[in-house]
Amino acid sequence: MSRLTDPTGVRVARRVYHVRVESTTARDTSISFRALGLLTYLLDQKEGWQVRSDQLSKGEGREGREAVRTALRELAAKGYYRLERRRLRTGKVVMGTSVAEYPVPQWAADHAIFSSQKDPAVPVIEQEDGTFLVEYPDGTLGSDGFEPDPHDEEPPAPAEEEPAAAEEPPAAEPKRRTRRTPEQKAADDAEKKAAADKKAEEKKAIDDAAEKVSKWWWDHAEKHLGKYVGRTNGYLAMRGQVRSALAAGYTQRQCADALLRARKHLPSAQQWQDALGVVTNHIAPTRPNGAVPYSDSATWGKQGETPQDTPDAQAHDDSDDATFGVVNRTQGV
Structure with a gap:
């Protein structure tokens, strides 16, 4: 029971452990x-x-x-x-x-x-x-x-001790953790803020470029391919693909060319990667059916010319030694 100086006052029952509220x-x-x-x-x-x-x-x-x-x-x-x-x-x-x-x-x-x-x-x-x-x-x-944190303040310097006797080596002073001065802390904070500001500017530049390319492509795609009817928010997903490519070092022009090549409102991940590879000459383009049309002139040269770069031409000077036939391919065989 708490003691009171005023019999009409509030008695407070306290314990050792309590929550602190100012x-x-x-x-x-x-x-x-x-x-x-x-x-x-x-x-x-x-x-x-x-x-x-x-x-x-x-x-x-x-x-x-x-x-x-x-x-x-x-x-x-x-x-x-x-x-x-x-x-x-x-x-x-x-x-x-x-x-x-x-x-x-x-x-x-x-x-x-x-x-x-x-x-x-x-x-x-x-x-x-x-x-x-x-x-x-x-x-x-x-x-x-x-x-x-008040517990993180600079500790007081230890009192100087009298030097030990000449016959005994002086005790090694314990190492103390060096603390930054207010000037050093201000300089460090300014450097961190400058780095963060630079990073924020770079992020904004990539975001703006991604929005510019994505808006252009979405308008172009709806005009030439029709309205998008996918299940997901295709524009946001496509803009994410473009932003990832820009962050990886691709240019806006390369991203635009890749979208034109993919010819999809929202290319799949593989289609997007292949299109980027083609426009940057990392991979060779393929035709829709995967076949390359046959060409006599490309294979054997024009009439009257000898293809000097073929193994047969290097081994034989007379091309009349070869006999050619025609193979007819029919459907359903």
Whole structure:
């Protein structure tokens, strides 16, 4: 039983282990009690726990899924909660959530930007030091709103020790991990931002080129081949093929020529690869029936000429030694 100085006050039963909620958060009148209760529950979970509205709505005494989603949106708008699409340094993309014990102004500002997008998840990119930067729709990178870890501050320098006696060698000073100065960190961040900006520009250039070629081909194909009636969204799939080719080093002209050669609204993967091989002279073109028409002049030369490059011509000077016949091929034999 807690002791009270005021007999009409609130008695609080406490234990050693409890979830931490700042007083300013508990008294935040801009969020509902429902949202505050859900935030407290989320803060009490272990790191790595996944926030899912369908799971939060299950169980006795829980509210419905839409009520949970409404509370999550309320927390996100005030900067307590954020849904993230995380691109890791390995290239893998995973979904995750962030929860704060206090309202983060940057999260609230990001929510205002990305909540109006088709995908409301905030895209963040992992950096070399393990932190994350937000990738904005214009390709720029910015802070993810997390404050520096106070445990990551520069440790105090150890006190100087008196030199050891002359007869004893001085003890080796333990190696300490060097930390970056603010200037070094700023320079590194600027270099990373420049690299990210360059990568974003290259991506945009490829996307714009793919859209240009794809729009031209789709208009051309519908005019000469008719409307597309495939089961999938043919335009998006075809644009993906073109973008992959551009990213691999093919030019817009080569992609356009390959589409003309394939003569399909949406070529198959093999048709697309073969067409690219033909227009870049990597593979020889084939005729529709796979046969090459016979030509006397191409095989034996024009009348009165001797094909000097054939083995028979090199062995014999007199071509009259050969006797030719005609083979008639009939259908159904």
